[in-house]
Amino acid sequence: MDMENKSFDTESARAQMRKSLLEYCTLLVIGQGEFYASDILNELKANNLIVVEGTLYPMLSRLKGSELLEYTWKESKAGPPRKYYRLTERGKHMLDQLKATWLELTLSINSLIKKYEKNN
């Protein structure tokens, strides 16, 4: 293609918009029960959130290090054992906080969108 060849192209902008919400979404997914990395990856992708292994594993380690997640090793029927993650109490608390922030953020941005549309 000939357009969108600048550094700030549509796709990278779309991707970037989703970036910092990844931690929140990961906690939301895990909050539904017990999941291992591939499950989480699939759930996020099913929700149009692009993630790759190289992003997810360090993130899970970070969240575990902050005591928001814990895991249990479980045998697999086909392949190596898996780490099944779930939320800690601390993680549930954080999720509540993040939800509140998300709602505020949604209000702010929707209000900006309305203002913008009035002027166009």
Next chain:
Amino acid sequence: MDMENKSFDTESARAQMRKSLLEYCTLLVIGQGEFYASDILNELKANNLIVVEGTLYPMLSRLKGSELLEYTWKESKAGPPRKYYRLTERGKHMLDQLKATWLELTLSINSLIKKYEKNN
């Protein structure tokens, strides 16, 4: 305080959630007309989006470099001249794209929130 002394504390998580939406919000603000840096800073702060000069100036340069913004120098009554920014056609197009992405993202996350609440 005694709690929240881990690396992943509530405030930094809240701040981080807002981070990657800054470019979008900046475009939304400028889309309303012509603004210079302090205007933009105030508008964003009024909408609960924390920004500082050291973030905004490089971002404006980046957006201008990607031809999403353009500016005009205007005299000020009290102080040095100001750069008044406005959207280019390309910028308006990008804003439409970002709005679509934002709406999709909102749907995805709200659906995840509902799923989470069913399980808790």
Next chain:
DNA sequence: CCCAGTACCTTGCATGAAAAGGTAGTAGGT
């Protein structure tokens, strides 16, 4: 003629997303 106020910008650091590469367990074929 200095100083306070405003406006623009740069430098340096820390964080974190992503690509690529690495280790190891299991299963199935020969």
Next chain:
DNA sequence: ACCTACTACCTTTTCATGCAAGGTACTGGG
């Protein structure tokens, strides 16, 4: 017994970017 394919976990390296701090320059008032 060995090789290959598949799956799962993790690390290393690179790059982008948010932010604190510091720097330059124009204006007007005392």
